[in-house]
Amino acid sequence: MSRVSDRYEKRNPFSPEKVTGEYRVATTNDVDAALGAAQTAFETWSRMPIAERGRYLTAAASVLDSRIDTVAGDMTAEMGKPIRESRGEVARAAQILRYAAASAYRAVGEEFEQANGGSVSTLRRPLGVVALITPWNFPIAIPTWKLAPALVYGNTVVLKLAWDAPATGLHLEAALVEAGLPPGVLTVLTGRGSTVGHALTHDPRVAAVSFTGSVATGSDVRDAVTSRGARVQLELGGQNPLIVMADADVDRAVGAAFAGAFWSAGQKCTATRRIYVEAAAYDDFRERFLERVAAARVGDPSDPETEVGPLASESQFVDVLAGIQRGRDEGGSVVVGGSPTGEGYVVAPTVFEDVADTAFLSCAEVFGPVTALYRVADFDEALRRANAVEFGLAAGLFTSSLTTALRFRREAQAGILHINSQTAGADVHVPFGGIKGSGFGPHEQGEAAAQFFTETVTVYVDA
Ligand code: UN1
Numbered sequence: 077m078s079r080v081s082d083r084y085e086k087r088n089p090f091s092p093e094k095v096t097g098e099y100r101v102a103t104t105n106d107v108d109a110a111l112g113a114a115q116t117a118f119e120t121w122s123r124m125p126i127a128e129r130g131r132y133l134t135a136a137a138s139v140l141d142s143r144i145d146t147v148a149g150d151m152t153a154e155m156g157k158p159i160r161e162s163r164g165e166v167a168r169a170a171q172i173l174r175y176a177a178a179s180a181y182r183a184v185g186e187e188f189e190q191a192n193g194g195s196v197s198t199l200r201r202p203l204g205v206v207a208l209i210t211p212w213n214f215p216i217a218i219p220t221w222k223l224a225p226a227l228v229y230g231n232t233v234v235l236k237l238a239w240d241a242p243a244t245g246l247h248l249e250a251a252l253v254e255a256g257l258p259p260g261v262l263t264v265l266t267g268r269g270s271t272v273g274h275a276l277t278h279d280p281r282v283a284a285v286s287f288t289g290s291v292a293t294g295s296d297v298r299d300a301v302t303s304r305g306a307r308v309q310l311e312l313g314g315q316n317p318l319i320v321m322a323d324a325d326v327d328r329a330v331g332a333a334f335a336g337a338f339w340s341a342g343q344k345c346t347a348t349r350r351i352y353v354e355a356a357a358y359d360d361f362r363e364r365f366l367e368r369v370a371a372a373r374v375g376d377p378s379d380p381e382t383e384v385g386p387l388a389s390e391s392q393f394v395d396v397l398a399g400i401q402r403g404r405d406e407g408g409s410v411v412v413g414g415s416p417t418g419e420g421y422v423v424a425p426t427v428f429e430d431v432a433d434t435a436f437l438s439c440a441e442v443f444g445p446v447t448a449l450y451r452v453a454d455f456d457e458a459l460r461r462a463n464a465v466e467f468g469l470a471a472g473l474f475t476s477s478l479t480t481a482l483r484f485r486r487e488a489q490a491g492i493l494h495i496n497s498q499t500a501g502a503d504v505h506v507p508f509g510g511i512k513g514s515g516f517g518p519h520e521q522g523e524a525a526a527q528f529f530t531e532t533v534t535v536y537v538d539a
Pocket of ligand 1: 218346501
């Protein structure tokens, strides 16, 4: 029997009076049933040839491709991502599924010769039932990049979607169901982290948990999962710097700074939060960057021209405005933006100056369209200040000097480095993840995902 409290309403962040859908608030009983089904399904799924598992993913990719307008439209309506980015994200999800499916044609181990001459090889085997807990800011890319490798390597999955973006993840589930995925192999739950997430992380049937979200929740997840000896992978926040040297192509640097700071309204853990500009180029960069911000198309995310839409929810809106206020209170000056535009949860692209290195805005993650400019004497100073945070997710550098680029590659403290490109973005076939406080455990995607979602056994064979 369904009661009113079994369901919740999701509203459109650009037009909060509009309800975009009603979703189930899953209970611990739902988690129990999902884990039971996943355990049963594992018996058959894990024995299936990897190429056969991959075929379900390829078929789901085709379903997503055929439905890109619907899925992207629903994503934009429920969490406010500008439609052109939503479309790109659905296409990315299809690409991730195809990349994972092709794992069938990659090595699943390595062959050696034993010291005594016999054969010894390694073999990757699935872990069992894995739980995935995903955020609202990439509501199809992140569920897909966790689920695709988990499934192809033979695990069965319980996926908990973000409260604020359920419809998008449910489209992913529908695509896999239409592709014929056997029952129990994947169960998708909507609901609260405090019930569903908590139950999944504490259940001894869950062999591994992959989590993307906040630092605070992530550390609870890590403690719960490691204390029962299971595997955990965390992708947390970032406080990502972009360094612009005087020898850089300033126009390209301006474009990258704008995209990195303001696309998706800055709601990416890889967004550009701090921009360090070498003194000789500072005034020029500042002027062109502010011109670019003034020309930004801000507003309705369903308009294909829109570059900066709303924040995803009222609570994000409140948090970001509080972050801006704190930036001001701690002595920062708002050069442009700094307030709501009056349409839904839209906050104008905001650029600060005069922010102290110890101020909240320089150290913490304000998850919105907010960035700060800092003047630096040279690369040494830029790198020192860029590295002086607890996070280490992404970092960018604009320069034409190979020497500077090579030093950055060695010394920048982040898991993802961008030389002459913006701080956000992630190719599907290479590892993605942070160092320092930005993550824990193996990285995601590419070969790193194979390592996380499998265990390696070593097999000695003598004739
Ligand atoms: C990207 O920059 O395209 O939650 C991906 C996030 C990151 C993913 C960023 N885990 O923003």
